[in-house]
Amino acid sequence: MNPNPSPPVEMTLANIGHGDLMEAATLELRKIGADIANPNMKTDAKRKLSIEIVIEPDATGQLAKISYALKTTLPGPEAGKAVATISMVPEGKDISFFQIEQKLPYEETPLPSLRTGTK
Numbered sequence: 001m002n003p004n005p006s007p008p009v010e011m012t013l014a015n016i017g018h019g020d021l022m023e024a025a026t027l028e029l030r031k032i033g034a035d036i037a038n039p040n041m042k043t044d045a046k047r048k049l050s051i052e053i054v055i056e057p058d059a060t061g062q063l064a065k066i067s068y069a070l071k072t073t074l075p076g077p078e079a080g081k082a083v084a085t086i087s088m089v090p091e092g093k094d095i096s097f098f099q100i101e102q103k104l105p106y107e108e109t110p111l112p113s114l115r116t117g118t119k
Contacts, residue, residue: 016053021068025051028072035074045075 009015014022032047050071057064 013051016066016068021051021053024068024070025049028070031072032074040077042075042078047075048073 053068055064
């Protein structure tokens with residue numbers, strides 16, 4: 001038996017797993033913040049953080065196993081558009097293209113700025 005047992009404390013999200021659950025949630029919230037700040041991601045799309053906590057008491061009701069899992073749902077990248085001219089290389093083996101910054105003739109709105117990481 002432990003000679004210096006700690007006094008019981010109220011179970012909270014902050015102290016489950018000696019603070020590990022709260023630290024994991026903080027890391028996931030940082031991922032969500034970075035995703036929102038990323039210009040390639042949909043800014044107005046919802047992000048989701050789910051926390052599942054399972055408490056499994058033993059037969060005596062004196063001891064319980066606690067497990068937890070976090071799941072973050074992030075949107076995909078913002079759809080992008082580009083305009084390009086396409087031409088065959090004289091040997092006919094390769095196709096090259098040049099991206100141009102201009103409005104498509106059938107669109108009323110200007111093209112978004114080019115972004116890295118999009119299709």
